[in-house]
Amino acid sequence: MAPAIVLADPFPTALTAADFNPGDQDQAALGQLLFYDKILSGNKNISCGTCHHPKFGTSDGWSLGIGEGGAGLGTDRNAGVGDSRIERRVPRNAPALWNLGARDVHTLMHDGRISRAETYGNGFNTPAEEWLPDGIDTVLAAQALFPLTSETEMAGGSGENEVAGAVNDRIDNGWLIIAKRVRIIPEYGQLFVDAFDHVTTPEDVTIVDIANALAAFQAVEFQSIDSPFDQYLAGDISALNGAQKRGFDLFYGKAGCASCHSGPLLSDQSFHAIGLPPFGPGRTRKFDLIARDVGRLGESDRLEDAYKFRTPMLRNVALSAPYGHNGAHKTLADMIRQHVDPQAMFKTWTPTKAKLPEVRWLQHADFLIWQDSAEIARQQRVLTPRSPSLSDAEIGYLVAFLTALTGSSLGSPVFGIPVRVPSGLAVD
Missing domain, CATH: 1.10.760.10 (Cytochrome c-like domain)
Incomplete structure (x- = not known):
């Protein structure tokens, strides 16, 4: 259950x-x-x-x-x-x-x-x-x-x-x-x-x-405290539009997002397994023989921490796609669906949904883990829904709310990007 x-x-x-x-x-x-x-x-x-x-x-x-x-x-x-x-x-x-x-x-x-x-x-x-x-x-x-x-x-x-x-x-x-x-x-x-x-x-x-x-x-x-969401919490009830307010109500109500994305930082700073489809080299332990990512288990050595990852903070989340510890989803809507029905998202996920730069000499191994049926089965055992069923419209409202977490003054940073640095090396 x-x-x-x-x-x-x-x-x-x-x-x-x-x-x-x-x-x-x-x-x-x-x-x-x-x-x-x-x-x-x-x-x-x-x-x-x-x-x-x-x-x-x-x-x-x-x-x-x-x-x-x-x-x-x-x-x-x-x-x-x-x-x-x-x-x-x-x-x-x-x-x-x-x-x-x-x-x-x-x-x-x-x-x-x-x-x-x-x-x-x-x-x-x-x-x-x-x-x-x-x-x-x-x-x-x-x-x-x-x-x-x-x-x-x-x-x-x-x-x-x-x-x-x-x-x-x-x-x-x-x-x-x-x-x-x-x-x-x-x-x-x-x-x-x-x-x-x-x-x-x-x-x-x-x-x-x-x-x-x-x-x-x-x-x-990178301090960001002036999003429409922050303004709303501070008492400006007009800061959220209708769709964003509906998403707010879902986030803190039916959808249960705030059970993990809690507090002012929108994170419990704890670890949860949400079943993101695996790919890439993973962050393996020294004794791992396969390219996999066991998440918090790699740090804690506690089996119950397998495939769990830290709850991310959400300010400006609309600006930082793709999403998840491995960037498995390109859109916020798909990331929400991952929470609602991880089994379905795991089974229907395809490599085209990952946004990977082309590296010809590595691409043969990017999705090799899917050939390891035992490891895939281990990961599927933690796929437990974290949210109740949501309609497409409700997911749309949640996405609207998440866009309301974008800061209002990001275009005017305190420092910005320097024209030059003391080493004389090029600045990206």
């Missing part, structure tokens, strides 16, 4: 600036340059902004993007050529970055492998375990460190550069190299001295300062 729907009552309060960690403007301005500077990547060919670009709702427009080794931006990005071309796809969809600087955010990544915790005595549970350096301000700052260590995202292959080679030895070794790269650039050195009280000379700059600056920028730049 389907689990009982828990209605959200009362409705959440509107987000305000007070709900966010205080942001130092000098640190945020420095973080803007770092966010768009390819100096942080092993091969100096990709930045944080390449895969989390405002043009694509702080994502990249693909189901599974092209990371290190690719060329171009967003849906114009290709897999590269020659020896520098990509060796495998990024295993998961690039998540949007909206409101990650909120005080209540405690768990990040699709599988929650980065969270606030005292597991290792440093304030966070992360893949670096006890090697995470001290001084990280927030969970967002902790998260900022790990794309730098990922082979497919920013580090590159172990034989390609000194950062990737160092990370291959131990995860924190690459951060030392990146920090030195940054602080020896005179402009960056002075900016860090100006932005951080404890940094008196460029030689004092560490990866901790880089992470905290990146987080300060994201917390300021």
Whole structure:
């Protein structure tokens, strides 16, 4: 039987600036340059902004993007050529970055492998375990460190550069190299001295300062609290049109969306299996022999967490298609249908519904998992409806409501995209 729907009552309060960690403007301005500077990547060919670009709702427009080794931006990005071309796809969809600087955010990544915790005595549970350096301000700052260590995202292959080679030895070794790269650039050195009280000379700059600056920028730049939905919660009953109001009522009523997309952030920051059709390399565990993604199980080692993924926050969700941890659905309507009838969506899903950049040397393996009947059967066992039956009209109203989560001032960002960065490398 389907689990009982828990209605959200009362409705959440509107987000305000007070709900966010205080942001130092000098640190945020420095973080803007770092966010768009390819100096942080092993091969100096990709930045944080390449895969989390405002043009694509702080994502990249693909189901599974092209990371290190690719060329171009967003849906114009290709897999590269020659020896520098990509060796495998990024295993998961690039998540949007909206409101990650909120005080209540405690768990990040699709599988929650980065969270606030005292597991290792440093304030966070992360893949670096006890090697995470001290001084990280927030969970967002902790998260900022790990794309730098990922082979497919920013580090590159172990034989390609000194950062990737160092990370291959131990995860924190690459951060030392990146920090030195940054602080020896005179402009960056002075900016860090100006932005951080404890940094008196460029030689004092560490990866901790880089992470905290990146987080300060994201917390300021990607704060979104003025959508029609937020205005409605704040008391402006005219902020939602008729279709959006019907969708609001369904979201917090019959459809039961708010049982997981709860609170001001529209996420319970917990994990649920909604049965998205599998494809791509997946984020496998070291001992997995097949290309699959077991979700939260890979972090927790608890069998009951198999194929569960973190509930995403929904501000500006209309801008960041495709949807799901692997971008399995191109439209919000199909993502809603996935919640309503995951069995039907699983059975009728076809590879054409994935939005994948062409990579000829990898495409033969993109959907290989569907030939593994045992694994497909395991995934089908968790396909339990999370919502009651909805008509096409009701799904349309929910889509209308989700568009009302788009911020009203996104066209006027605090910082925007820099024309240049101190390294002199190209800005995407």
